[in-house]
Amino acid sequence: xxPFLVPAxxxxxxxxxGIGVYGLRFARTTSDFLVASRAVSPSWNxxxxxxxxxxxxxxxxxxxxxxxxxxxxxxYPVGFAAGYLALLLFxxxxxxxxxxxxxxxxxxVRLQSTALRRLASVxxxxxxxxxxxxxxxxxxxxxxxxxxxSYVWGALLVxxxxxxxxxxxxxxxxxxxxxxxxxxxxxxxxxxxxFLVLQWQSDGRPAVNPPAGAVFPAATSVVVEQDATVDGxxxxxxxxxxxxxxxxxxxxxxxxxxxxxxxLLPGGDRTLFATYSLILATFLGTMGxxxxxxxxxxxxxxxxxRRTTLVVLALVGLFYLLPTLYGVLGRVYxxxxxxxxxxxxxxxxxxxxxxxxxxxxRLLGALVTAGALAAFLSTSSGLxxxxxxxxxxxxxxxxxxxxxxxxxxxxxxxxxxxxTLSVYVSNMDVSRVVGLAFAVAASxxxxxxxxGIWWRGLTDLGAAAGILxxxxxxxxxxxxxxxxxxxxxxxxxxxxxxxxxxxxLAFLVMVAGSLLTGRRVPDxxxxxxxxxxxxxxxxx
Amino acid sequence: MGGDGTPERxxxxxxxxxxxxxxxxxxxxxLAEQTPVGEALVKGLVRAQLALALRLALVVVTGLGALPLLFxxxxxxxxxxLLGVxxxxxxxxxxxxxxxxxxxxxxxxxxxxxxxxxxALIRKPEQ
Numbered sequence: 001x002x003p004f005l006v007p008a009x010x011x012x013x014x015x016x017x018g019i020g021v022y023g024l025r026f027a028r029t030t031s032d033f034l035v036a037s038r039a040v041s042p043s044w045n046x047x048x049x050x051x052x053x054x055x056x057x058x059x060x061x062x063x064x065x066x067x068x069x070x071x072x073x074x075x076y077p078v079g080f081a082a083g084y085l086a087l088l089l090f091x092x093x094x095x096x097x098x099x100x101x102x103x104x105x106x107x108x109v110r111l112q113s114t115a116l117r118r119l120a121s122v123x124x125x126x127x128x129x130x131x132x133x134x135x136x137x138x139x140x141x142x143x144x145x146x147x148x149x150s151y152v153w154g155a156l157l158v159x160x161x162x163x164x165x166x167x168x169x170x171x172x173x174x175x176x177x178x179x180x181x182x183x184x185x186x187x188x189x190x191x192x193x194x195f196l197v198l199q200w201q202s203d204g205r206p207a208v209n210p211p212a213g214a215v216f217p218a219a220t221s222v223v224v225e226q227d228a229t230v231d232g233x234x235x236x237x238x239x240x241x242x243x244x245x246x247x248x249x250x251x252x253x254x255x256x257x258x259x260x261x262x263x264l265l266p267g268g269d270r271t272l273f274a275t276y277s278l279i280l281a282t283f284l285g286t287m288g289x290x291x292x293x294x295x296x297x298x299x300x301x302x303x304x305x306r307r308t309t310l311v312v313l314a315l316v317g318l319f320y321l322l323p324t325l326y327g328v329l330g331r332v333y334x335x336x337x338x339x340x341x342x343x344x345x346x347x348x349x350x351x352x353x354x355x356x357x358x359x360x361x362r363l364l365g366a367l368v369t370a371g372a373l374a375a376f377l378s379t380s381s382g383l384x385x386x387x388x389x390x391x392x393x394x395x396x397x398x399x400x401x402x403x404x405x406x407x408x409x410x411x412x413x414x415x416x417x418x419x420t421l422s423v424y425v426s427n428m429d430v431s432r433v434v435g436l437a438f439a440v441a442a443s444x445x446x447x448x449x450x451x452g453i454w455w456r457g458l459t460d461l462g463a464a465a466g467i468l469x470x471x472x473x474x475x476x477x478x479x480x481x482x483x484x485x486x487x488x489x490x491x492x493x494x495x496x497x498x499x500x501x502x503x504x505l506a507f508l509v510m511v512a513g514s515l516l517t518g519r520r521v522p523d524x525x526x527x528x529x530x531x532x533x534x535x536x537x538x539x540x
Numbered sequence: 541m542g543g544d545g546t547p548e549r550x551x552x553x554x555x556x557x558x559x560x561x562x563x564x565x566x567x568x569x570x571l572a573e574q575t576p577v578g579e580a581l582v583k584g585l586v587r588a589q590l591a592l593a594l595r596l597a598l599v600v601v602t603g604l605g606a607l608p609l610l611f612x613x614x615x616x617x618x619x620x621x622l623l624g625v626x627x628x629x630x631x632x633x634x635x636x637x638x639x640x641x642x643x644x645x646x647x648x649x650x651x652x653x654x655x656x657x658x659x660a661l662i663r664k665p666e667q
Contacts, residue, residue, distance in 0.1 A: 071618075074632035078604065078640075085600065085640050089593040089647055265618035266611035266628050275608045303652060310644045317637030324633040454590050530582045533589060535655045538662060 056138025066327025079282025188371020288445030444471025470506020
């Protein structure tokens with residue numbers, strides 16, 4: 001095992017806890033934690049939001065998908081970044097001015113409906129769980145790749161650590177911790193990539209996508225873990241396969257991947273529906289993610305919420321330049337992942353595979369693993385905190401009388417489902433599951449926020465109908481995809497990437513439902529609109 | 541006050557503090573009391589901001605959203621190489637991010653401009 005690994009991981013945890021404790025002391029000296037947060041400048045705030053947003057799916061999953069499928073999946077990083085532009089254009093400043101802290105709060109502020117608030121809570125919990133599963137999966141995968149232990153134990157162990165952390169209040173969502181995590185993640189990908197590209201240059205720029213298919217860069221042995229067909233020949237469990245340097249990488253029937261021009265060139269009309277579905281889901285889904293919205297309240301006013309979002313867009317965009325390089329170089333140095341299907345491990349394995357087992361390769365390997373740990377810790381803690389918050393106020397109905405014990409109970413409740421699920425769906429692409437969470441958010445909260453902010457005519461019944469029908473359809477599609485049998489043909493496309501039809505459906509139902517129940521438009525809609533859109537300086 | 545003489549715990553919400561303050565001049569009063577003039581002013585602002593957001597969204601939809609269709613309509617674009625990299629990789633993997641940031645920057649500028657105009661309209665001395 002890599003000797004730098006354990007010190008690097010311990011360092012990440014110690015620095016994270018250290019900054020957290022420092023931040024807590026800082027917050028305690030001011031009378032109001034909110035006011036303390038409001039002193040934070042847009043750039044720090046933006047780094048914190050990016051730190052929370054860049055999850056295991058971004059850190060590990062995007063590179064894995066690019067290694068596997070090539071140019072078509074570049075829409076994932078583009079969409080993950082563009083989601084912040086949609087958030088900026090339609091939501092950021094008015095949402096901050098509304099004073100709503102969470103999505104259920106927004107329902108109450110805008111439409112004064114407790115029933116709608118409950119419905120929104122159900123969706124927050126569902127989306128939060130769905131987003132947590134791939135984080136835990138990423139943790140399990142990192143554990144397996146790095147220590148060779150079993151996936152289940154990795155997922156359970158890290159799930160337990162994060163739950164304990166959030167429950168005990170050890171990992172409070174403090175701006176400086178999250179901001180530190182962003183810069184750590186960026187460094188952990190940016191520094192190794194410099195060495196990787198230099199190595200690729202000094203190796204004589206081996207072709208990324210040679211016409212004859214990928215080749216092994218060094219002699220490799222592969223242990224067969226399940227019966228499969230390798231290049232048309234059946235292999236059985238326990239068998240070992242040997243490949244020499246320069247041998248072409250065989251195709252395994254159980255692993256779905258693209259080769260040759262399929263990988264290099266856009267998929268054409270074959271993937272058009274899936275691509276547009278993905279674009280809709282990621283562009284419009286970001287604004288509905290529970291852990292993203294909470295952070296907007298730490299901005300002093302609407303205008304700085306806007307500026308913060310712009311900086312987030314820049315920081316996230318900067319980060320997403322890097323995973324593509326890992327995915328592409330993975331084709332050269334770690335093609336065996338295309339046989340095993342563990343493509344999500346490419347970021348972790350690439351430094352040692354490309355630079356050799358010397359000190360440099362191991363040091364950089366430890367650095368990317370530390371980054372993965374940061375990615376995992378920041379996102380899942382943020383998610384678990386926001387889901388637990390909703391469980392606390394809207395499920396346990398703890399309200400003002402709720403104790404710390406109730407919050408711990410809520411955290412435990414919020415963690416059980418995703419941890420259990422992550423054990424069963426180990427074989428799904430991390431970014432795919434995240435894409436599904438975006439689809440549900442885009443078909444439920446996106447129409448609610450956009451129509452709620454810009455259209456006076458929205459009613460509580462219309463909003464509820466839209467969320468139930470549009471969001472419900474997306475939710476059912478996700479459940480069928482994750483738990484149901486494999487589908488073929490058009491059904492697979494419609495269910496596997498539902499956003500292209502569920503998002504328009506949600507908007508349509510919401511508008512039609514509101515028009516039909518026009519009498520229920522709240523009386524104070526004018527005052528609410530003034531509050532959402534007028535600059536704060538006019539309120540004095 | 542509570543029954544036993546101790547003050548009851550009250551919840552302070554920041555937004556309400558601002559809302560409770562009495563506006564002083566005419567336009568402020570129009571806004572706060574939802575007179576037809578105030579309504580029209582707010583509607584104007586909302587419309588201006590929405591038009592700006594939709595216009596820039598349209599820029600992104602045509603700039604980025606049309607790419608998959610373009611790749612289908614003209615598959616030859618996929619094989620065009622710039623600096624040794626196939627054009628779709630360059631467009632999506634690199635150029636899309638500065639494009640998004642540029643659109644965002646323009647929005648922030650113009651949205652703040654709209655708000656300044658609105659403030660100027662309200663603060664303008666009444667005839």
